[in-house]
Each structure stands twice: as structure tokens, then as C-alpha cells.
Amino acid sequence: MESPKGKLIPIGGKEARAHEAENTGDARPVKFENEGVLQEVLDEMKGADSKVAVITTASGEPEEMGDMYLETFGKLGCKQVTALNLTGRNVNSKKTLEILGDADGLFFTGGDQTKLIDKICDTRFMDVMKDRYQNEDFVIAGTSAGAMAMSAAMIMEGSSTESLLKGIVELTRGFTLLPKTIIDTHFMSRGRFSRLAEALLVNPGFIAIGICEDTSLVVTGGNHMRTIGSGVAMILEADSIKKTNFKEAKKMQPIYVEGMQMHILAQGASFSLSERKMILEKH
Known part of the structure; x- marks a missing residue:
């Protein structure tokens, strides 16, 4: 398949910083700081x-979340927001598909990522969205849950504060806009290394991406990831693992791993998914 002509912009979240509950299904909208x-x-x-x-589907308060984004994008000078x-x-x-067909891009809000999968996968909306992303200069952005849904394997839930223990993460399918990836958000502030690492061990051929708050990746061609924002994105690879007890370990047993690779991206650094390497931007 040819490389997609559109762009993906997964954002690590920040609008939920005042509401730190691990269950994002009831994330309350608060004032933005990531303009x-x-x-x-x-x-x-x-x-x-x-x-x-x-798209406010993931939010527990979709109307309030929608109003907040309308106001925020309006302050940035954009008035054509639905x-x-x-x-x-x-x-x-018909109305929904007309809005989708007329838009220059989509923005998926935070909340509960499983709602996005339940309501949007296997629909005409999904087909049109993917077709526009593949064949047009179409942007799909999302924050927190909206970013996590972009990947192929999606984290439904998982303990963030435990050590790397087997069985702390639960996965399902995502939108697969970015194949062979797993995306996690609020990565540093909520201590999500362990759950992302286990998600990768379950899917060893994938690349796991942890995005910090007020930070985003701009993905072009389904491959080149450029970092923006005030924080970092971490990329984990399992291709070079030499030793691990993951397969033999029992549930909630600690996991050891030798050779898992980690890359840290910040502004000025990009990453090629196909080549599995960092690219430093020229100044």
C-alpha cells in the first residue's frame, strides 16, 4: 500500500492535568494550557x-468538552469548528458524513478510548476517515484517549504505578491509523512506563510510543515522526531483546528484560518508523 498522504498528530494530553484520576473515562474538561x-x-x-x-465521543461530558474546544480554537482564530x-x-x-467530508481535519478529545472503538470502528465514518487520510492532505489529531486510539494495539487500561508485572495491562484493537504501534499518553506525569513496556512485550514486533503532556508527534507518510511541544516522546523497541521471563512468568510476577531499546525524542529530533532510527533536524 502507498504511504498515506494525510498527517497524524497524537498529543500526550494536558487538559486533564487538574483531574489526575487513573480512570480517564470520566475525565472532566478543564482549562487548556497547550494552545x-x-x-x-x-x-x-x-x-x-x-x-x-x-469528536467528543470519548468524553464523559461531550457537550462541555465540545464547547471548550470551540472556544479554544476560536481564540486561535479558527471559527469553522464543529x-x-x-x-x-x-x-x-448524512449530516455527520457531510461534516467529515468537508473538514480539513478531525480532532479527537480525551476521555475513555474504548468509547471511540465501540462507536466508530466498523462504521461508514471510519471508512471515509481512513480513505481521506490515505488519499488526501487530511489531518487527524487527538489528545490523550484520542491519541491512544490511533494505534494498532490500544491500551484499554492498566496499572501505572506498579513495577513491571505481568498482566497489568489490557489491550484491544485501535483504529490502526499507525500500523504496528502502541501509543500511550500522559506518559511521565502518570508513570506509565510499565504498562507501555508490557504492551510491547505482548506485541514484540511493534513500536511503543509514550507521549508526555503538552507534547505531540506530527506523523507524515505514516512513517516520519516529528516532535513538537514542551516535553518529550519515548519510543520503545523489543526487536533486540536478548533475555526475558515474560512468557514463563505468572500473572503479577515481576518481569526482567535484557536489551529493550529506548529512544527519547524532543523538539529538534524526529524518528523514522521504517528505518527504526532517530533523525536530527538541521539548523
Whole structure:
């Protein structure tokens, strides 16, 4: 398959920083602080002239979340913003598909990522979204849960504060906009290394990506990942693992690993998924 012409912008979240509960299914919208990253989202579309569809399906308070994003994008000069809470009734409606077809890009809010999978996978909306991403200069952005849903294997839930123990993470399929990847968010602030590492051990041929708050990756061609924002993104690889007890370990037993690779990306550094290497930007 040819490389997609669109862009992906997974954001590590920050709008939920005042609500630290591990269960993001009831994440309450609070005031934004990451407008720098959101400005980049608009810039990757058509700037202030962008037509943005904000998908609030993951949120426990979709109307409030939608209003907040309408206000935030409005402050950045973008006035053509529509909020959509996709449900079983409206996800394939004529109006919804018209909005999707007219938009320059989508923005998936935070909340509970399993709602996105339940409501959007295997729908006409999903088919059109993927077709536009593959064949057009179409941007799909998402924060927190909205970023996690982009990957092929998606973390449903998992203990963040435990050591690396077998069985602390539960996975399901994601949108697979970025094949053979696993994405986690709020990576440093919520101590999610262990759950991302186990998710990778379950899917050893994948690349695991942990994105910090107020930080994003701009993915072009389904391959080149450029870092923006104030934090870092961490990339884990299992290809070179020499020794691990993961297969033999019993549930909740500690895991040892020799040879797992880690790369840390910040502004000025990019990463090629196909070549599995970091690329430093020229100044």
C-alpha cells in the first residue's frame, strides 16, 4: 500500500492535568494550557481558515468538552469548528458524513478510548476517515484517549504505578491509523512506563510510543515522526531483546528484560518508523 498522504498528530494530553484520576473515562474538561500544540494542529491544516470537526465521543461530558474546544480554537482564530458526539444513531448519518467530508481535519478529545472503538470502528465514518487520510492532505489529531486510539494495539487500561508485572495491562484493537504501534499518553506525569513496556512485550514486533503532556508527534507518510511541544516522546523497541521471563512468568510476577531499546525524542529530533532510527533536524 502507498504511504498515506494525510498527517497524524497524537498529543500526550494536558487538559486533564487538574483531574489526575487513573480512570480517564470520566475525565472532566478543564482549562487548556497547550494552545501551542493546538496551534500546530491548525497550521498543519489551513491555519485559521481550517474546517475542524472535534469528536467528543470519548468524553464523559461531550457537550462541555465540545464547547471548550470551540472556544479554544476560536481564540486561535479558527471559527469553522464543529463538535460531534458520535453515537450509534448518528455516526453514519448524512449530516455527520457531510461534516467529515468537508473538514480539513478531525480532532479527537480525551476521555475513555474504548468509547471511540465501540462507536466508530466498523462504521461508514471510519471508512471515509481512513480513505481521506490515505488519499488526501487530511489531518487527524487527538489528545490523550484520542491519541491512544490511533494505534494498532490500544491500551484499554492498566496499572501505572506498579513495577513491571505481568498482566497489568489490557489491550484491544485501535483504529490502526499507525500500523504496528502502541501509543500511550500522559506518559511521565502518570508513570506509565510499565504498562507501555508490557504492551510491547505482548506485541514484540511493534513500536511503543509514550507521549508526555503538552507534547505531540506530527506523523507524515505514516512513517516520519516529528516532535513538537514542551516535553518529550519515548519510543520503545523489543526487536533486540536478548533475555526475558515474560512468557514463563505468572500473572503479577515481576518481569526482567535484557536489551529493550529506548529512544527519547524532543523538539529538534524526529524518528523514522521504517528505518527504526532517530533523525536530527538541521539548523
